[in-house]
Amino acid sequence: MGTVKTKRMPRAVREQQMLDAAVRTFGQHGYMAASMDDIAELAGVSKPLVYLYLNSKEDLFAACIRREAGALTEAVRAGVDRELPADRQLWDGLRAFFTYTAEHPDGWSVLHIQARTHGERFASEVAAMREDIVAFVTQLIVAAAREAHRDPDLGEGEVAGLAEALVGAAESLAAWANATPGVTARQAAATLMNFAWAGLANLMEGRPWSPP
Structure with a gap:
């Protein structure tokens, strides 16, 4: 697992960063195979932060x-x-x-x-x-x-x-x-x-x- 970045940034920017990672993961691996762990790592954030911002895998998709x-x-x-x-x-x-x-x-x-x-x-x-x-x-x-x-x-x-x-x-x-x-x-x-x-x-x- 890569190092999770903790640098603070505006919520809107962080959310777009998560969406970028999610689109890449969903697009390349499919909805069923995509994991929140993979998305969080690619976005450089913790998995709990992804859930905090976007609630669930379904809502994120x-x-x-x-x-x-x-x-x-x-x-x-x-x-x-x-x-x-x-x-x-x-x-x-x-x-x-x-x-x-x-x-x-x-x-x-x-x-x-x-x-x-x-x-x-x-x-x-x-x-x-x-x-x-x-x-x-x-x-x-x-x-x-x-x-x-x-x-x-x-x-x-x-x-x-x-x-x-x-x-x-x-x-x-x-x-x-x-x-x-x-x-x-x-x-x-x-x-x-x-x-x-x-x-x-x-x-x-x-x-x-x-x-x-």
Whole structure:
């Protein structure tokens, strides 16, 4: 066991230090295998201090999910300039998403794998984040479609399914990109952009595909 550091620091800073250690431990070892002893040692604090700040392993995991979900959502929103053309907005949003998931693989593992497989409490936290991102992507697609069709009354319900599909594809592609050596965030974003934009462009120009 390493030496536990006792240097005093503000509570908020110490708590973030614990969350950093917890995300790394949960992301790399999984929720069940992660121990509070390992998290405390990695954070450089005592285990009782972790419990004092974050109550339990379950509460600590929930706090990790909320922090990582908020950071990912903010990264995607901050990456998009709503004054740019529709294709550039979607490209920037995808690039922000894949950049974040590539730079925070442990956080993405917590959100995409761990949180979804260890109970409703955790899954609901991720579902809320996903709904927020889907709503944001829906707004992007609606704005582009309204502009293309010159139809200010086009409803979000008409493209909500497209946003769901796009977000689902991005989630799967991020997991693949993080597990595949040599795949960059830019390459992952370009792959999905090439897959999605051609279809979206046809739809926006009034050429939807119809089943035979």
